[in-house]
Amino acid sequence: MLLLALLPSLCFWSAALLLHLLGANAGYSGKVPVSAMVRTQLCIDALQALSALPRFFAEPHDRHLALRPLSLLLGVAAVDLVEYGCHRLMHANKTLRKLHKRHHRLIPLHTLGAYYNSAGEALFTGSFLGVVLVGALQSGGDRPGD
Numbered sequence: 001m002l003l004l005a006l007l008p009s010l011c012f013w014s015a016a017l018l019l020h021l022l023g024a025n026a027g028y029s030g031k032v033p034v035s036a037m038v039r040t041q042l043c044i045d046a047l048q049a050l051s052a053l054p055r056f057f058a059e060p061h062d063r064h065l066a067l068r069p070l071s072l073l074l075g076v077a078a079v080d081l082v083e084y085g086c087h088r089l090m091h092a093n094k095t096l097r098k099l100h101k102r103h104h105r106l107i108p109l110h111t112l113g114a115y116y117n118s119a120g121e122a123l124f125t126g127s128f129l130g131v132v133l134v135g136a137l138q139s140g141g142d143r144p145g146d
């Protein structure tokens with residue numbers, strides 16, 4: 001269970017570090033210190049692990065390790081769609097753009113900065129993601145082998 005809760009974070013860190021080793025951050029000289037990105041990411045990691053807890057209690061324990069490729073694909077697509085939609089909204093709306101300002105201080109880009117956001121932005125996007133999570137749980141989840 002613990003490993004599953006940490007899986008999104010492990011994927012993020014692996015991809016970010018691989019890109020880093022390939023030179024994606026070479027010569028980074030932005031205003032945002034890498035330590036601030038790492039701190040933000042560790043907060044996100046903790047929140048992601050905590051957000052896995054409802055599934056732990058809602059699902060039968062023998063299904064925790066069930067591999068459900070279609071569910072995984074749909075989940076990634078749903079999270080991506082929500083995050084993309086929220087990002088677009090924050091660019092289109094002046095009030096919301098203020099929440100999003102911190103994210104765009106990160107120029108040039110850095111592979112550890114994908115989630116370098118304000119707490120307001122995390123709350124905004126997180127609440128939409130929460131709606132998706134609750135919807136998925138209420139639909140009764142899914143069956144192994146989907």
Ligand SMILES: *[C@@H]1O[C@H](CO)[C@@H](O)[C@H](O)[C@H]1NC(C)=O
Nearest residue numbers: 089090092093094095096097
């Ligand atoms: C921008 O977003 C705020 C907060 O969600 C909302 O109150 C406001 O009506 C929106 N403005 C426009 C122009 O959509």
